[in-house]
Amino acid sequence: MINKILLIDIEGIIRKNTDKFTENWSHHPIGLMYLASSVNAVYPEIEFKIFHTFTSAAPLQDLTELLHNFQPDLIGLRALSLYKNDFYMVAQIIRNEFPGKYLIAGGPYPSISYEEILSNKLADLIVIGEGEITFREIIKALQENNNLPTNISGTATVINDRVIKNKPRPLISDVDSIPFPDYSLIDFKKYSKAVNQTFIGKDNTSMFSSRGCSFQCFYCHKLFGKVIRRRSPENIVAEMKYHYNERNIKNFIFLDDVFNVPLDAAKQVLKLISQSFCNIHINFPNGLRADHIDDEFITLLEACGTIQITLAIESANHRLQQYMEKNLDIDLAHLNIEKLSRKFIVTVMYIIGFPTETLSEAEETITFAEQLEYVTQPVLNILRVYVDSPILNILNPSPEQMKLISNQSQTSHFERVFYNGKFIKPTFYGDYFSRELVPLRSEDVFRLNIKWIHNVVNNSHRIAKSYNVMKQYISDNEIVSFYKNFFNNEEFEYSDLMRMMKHEA
Numbered sequence: 371m372i373n374k375i376l377l378i379d380i381e382g383i384i385r386k387n388t389d390k391f392t393e394n395w396s397h398h399p400i401g402l403m404y405l406a407s408s409v410n411a412v413y414p415e416i417e418f419k420i421f422h423t424f425t426s427a428a429p430l431q432d433l434t435e436l437l438h439n440f441q442p443d444l445i446g447l448r449a450l451s452l453y454k455n456d457f458y459m460v461a462q463i464i465r466n467e468f469p470g471k472y473l474i475a476g477g478p479y480p481s482i483s484y485e486e487i488l489s490n491k492l493a494d495l496i497v498i499g500e501g502e503i504t505f506r507e508i509i510k511a512l513q514e515n516n517n518l519p520t521n522i523s524g525t526a527t528v529i530n531d532r533v534i535k536n537k538p539r540p541l542i543s544d545v546d547s548i549p550f551p552d553y554s555l556i557d558f559k560k561y562s563k564a565v566n567q568t569f570i571g572k573d574n575t576s577m578f579s580s581r582g583c584s585f586q587c588f589y590c591h592k593l594f595g596k597v598i599r600r601r602s603p604e605n606i607v608a609e610m611k612y613h614y615n616e617r618n619i620k621n622f623i624f625l626d627d628v629f630n631v632p633l634d635a636a637k638q639v640l641k642l643i644s645q646s647f648c649n650i651h652i653n654f655p656n657g658l659r660a661d662h663i664d665d666e667f668i669t670l671l672e673a674c675g676t677i678q679i680t681l682a683i684e685s686a687n688h689r690l691q692q693y694m695e696k697n698l699d700i701d702l703a704h705l706n707i708e709k710l711s712r713k714f715i716v717t718v719m720y721i722i723g724f725p726t727e728t729l730s731e732a733e734e735t736i737t738f739a740e741q742l743e744y745v746t747q748p749v750l751n752i753l754r755v756y757v758d759s760p761i762l763n764i765l766n767p768s769p770e771q772m773k774l775i776s777n778q779s780q781t782s783h784f785e786r787v788f789y790n791g792k793f794i795k796p797t798f799y800g801d802y803f804s805r806e807l808v809p810l811r812s813e814d815v816f817r818l819n820i821k822w823i824h825n826v827v828n829n830s831h832r833i834a835k836s837y838n839v840m841k842q843y844i845s846d847n848e849i850v851s852f853y854k855n856f857f858n859n860e861e862f863e864y865s866d867l868m869r870m871m872k873h874e875a
Contacts, residue, residue, distance in 0.1 A: 372416060372512050375409070376442035377402040379422040380449040383429050383456040394565045394855070396424040397625070400576045401477060401501070402448060403551030408502040409509050411549045416509070418555055423456070425560035430463060437467055444512070446505075447493065448477035451756065461492035472518055474508065476501050482758045484526040488533045494518055496526040500581070502548055504539050541597070545581055546605040550612065565855050568653035568678045574621035575613045579606050579639055583627040585659075586695040587684075588760040589721070589753060598628065600635050603642040611646065620650045630658045633667060640670035653678040657719065660703035668709060677843045679710055680717040686738030687731040690724055704738065711744035715840055718745050722818055723753035723800060725764050728809050732818055739826045746836040747856065750822045752815055754778065755799050764807075771802045834871040 379399035399422045406418040419440055423429035437445075445464055449457040457479060464473055476497035480487055484496035495518055497504050504524040511519035520527050524539025542548060558573050568574070580600040583590070613619035630636040643652070652674050660681040671679070683703060684696060691698050710716050720739060722732045739748050755761055755775045767775060778797050798815050800808035826832070840849050846864060854862045 371516065372413075372443045372509055374417045374419075374440060374442045375406075375444045375446065375509075376436070376440055377405060377418065377420045377446040378433070378448065378460060379420065379424070380447060380453050380456050380460050381422070381424045382453060383423050383459060394563050396422075396561070396564045397623070398422075398553075398556055398561065398576050399448070400551050400578070400625070402446070403553060403555055404548065405446070405501055405505050406555055407549040407552040409506050410552065412506060413509060413513065418552070420555045422556065422560075423460075424564070425557070430459065433460065434463060434467060437464065442471065444472045444474065444509075447473070447475040447480070449475075449479045450477070451479045451482060454479060454483070457487075458490075458492065461487075465491070472512070474505075476505070482756065484535065485533045488526060488528050494527065498524050498526060498535070499539060500524070500541055503542060541582070541599065543599060545599045545601050550609045553613070553617070568621075568623050568655050573617070573619055574623055575610075575617075575619045576623045576625050577606070577609060578625055579629060579636075580626045584631060585628070585697070586760075588694050588764065589724070589755070590759060598631060603639045606639055607642050607646050610643070610650075614647065614650070622650060622652045624652060624654050625656050626654075627656060628659045628662075629654055629656075630662050630667065633662045633664070637667055637670055640667070640674050644670060644673040647674075649675070651675045651677050655680050655717070657682040659698075660706050661699040663706040663710070665709075668713065672713065676714055678715040678717070680719060681707055681710070682719040683707075683735070683738070684719070684721045685724060685727070685731070686720075686735040687727075690727055690731060693726060694724060700738070704741070707742055707745065711742060711746070711836070712839065715746045715836075715843060716744070717747040717749060718742065720748070720750045721753050722750065723798060723808070723810055723815060725761070725803075725808050729814055729818075732810065732814075733821075736818065736822055736825060739822075740829065743829070743832045744835045744839060745832065746840055748826050748832075750819065750826070752798060765799075765803060767802070774802050775799050828870070830870055830872050833867070837867070837871060 377399075379402055381396060399420055402420050406420070409416060410418065419436070419442070421433060421436055423433070426432045445468070447457060447460060461473065464471065472495075473493045474495045474497060475487055475493040480493065480496045481498045484498060487493050487496060495508065497508075501524075504522060507522050508519060508525070511517070511522065518527075520529055520534070521536060523537050526533060526535040528534070553575065578601075580598050582598045584598050610622060613622075653676070655678060657680045660683060681703070683698065684694065685691060686700055688700060691700060707716065707718060718739065720735050722735060739745075739750075742748070755765070755778065757772070757776065765771070778799050798810070798812040800810050801812050805811075837849065850862060850864050850867060853867060854860055
């Protein structure tokens with residue numbers, strides 16, 4: 371029988387040469403809270419605890435203590451590929467401390483690397499992809515048979531020393547049927563140091579109004595599928611009202627991959643939110659589709675108390691937009707970002723290093739970013755190749771190349787570009803392939819990053835204009851805190867901000 375379940379979200383237990391922004395970057399473990407509420411809807415007697423390593427100053431010590439005090443019957447692990455080594459450490463501790471306990475893993479890294487994890491006996495069962503129904507079926511089998519099932523759809527396991535992947539789990543079509551995530555399982559005070567694009571230091575709630583993304587960008591994950599499944603506006607607002615009335619929450623973070631697709635459906639959500647609340651703030655840190663925006667949508671964002679928006683451009687080159695199958699209307703995106711960044715705190719995400727991308731095409735992206743002078747946070751990333759993304763069909767890597775790519779996926783962008791505060795030649799997958807396939811090399815990426823910092827990040831006109839937008843929503847102390855994180859400089863002060871804007875302090 372399963373009476374107690376411990377779910378562990380693994381993030382950055384040991385990070386070397388990291389930046390403060392990356393170190394403190396986190397969100398509530400909403401995926402694990404969804405799992406707990408889904409199981410408790412059928413088995414209310416099961417006690418859950420969630421341990422998020424981000425919230426602990428000594429995560430391995432605290433985890434060991436929790437394991438002994440709580441004595442869980444089943445343990446679940448969740449991690450990103452970036453934290454593969456941390457995942458290994460946690461799994462080994464559990465195996466050493468509780469060798470007889472069932473250990474299940476899920477989330478982005480286990481879903482991709484289930485064979486590696488199972489072969490190394492770091493878990494007994496892997497939940498692949500969306501987990502609510504799958505996890506509930508696993509618990510049902512354990513309650514009825516007291517044995518870990520081997521044939522559940524959406525899982526992988528080991529049978530006779532062979533890793534077996536069962537048939538895929540169909541995506542949950544009626545997302546309104548999923549119970550709201552159980553926020554009683556986390557302590558908000560432990561997230562006071564967390565940073566994200568939302569600039570929220572107060573209590574907040576993370577939400578999904580939809581799951582999945584209909585676009586076919588070849589570099590992206592497929593965790594929630596390539597079909598958008600939207601919750602009804604009424605279901606979304608019901609969850610918001612619970613947090614607003616029962617927990618006095620007034621700050622909401624929407625984590626959808628593409629909240630504003632389809633645009634009409636997103637407008638219906640915003641209309642009901644604006645009719646239901648009068649003093650809340652909402653934020654969209656994961657990304658809106660920049661060419662699926664019109665003036666009515668912007669007006670509704672204002673009516674809902676929107677503060678922060680992230681838009682993902684990737685490349686400003688028209689050919690590459692088609693090549694990567696993002697197919698963004700660059701001209702319309704530019705117009706919309708200009709409108710949005712004059713009203714809200716806006717982050718824009720870019721990527722360089724695509725297959726076939728030339729130096730001049732990468733420089734187009736930098737020129738595009740230079741022109742957007744109200745954007746608060748322009749972010750340039752080096753393309754990261756994931757083992758479940760369609761880009762592998764283009765690269766067709768050898769086993770040795772695949773090993774090098776895998777190592778790259780476990781290194782943060784900052785670690786690939788900086789060392790001891792100085793630019794370094796970055797870790798770049800293109801160095802492993804022909805110039806015909808990947809024209810850029812690490813030295814090109816190095817020079818592009820320097821140009822980016824000089825022309826975009828340190829642009830005094832952009833900083834001054836975005837500052838005037840930021841101070842409509844947050845205090846000067848909060849703005850300085852943002853720049854401390856953004857520049858990875860604990861010594862950054864208000865006077866430095868004034869100098870960067872070419873003012874006197």
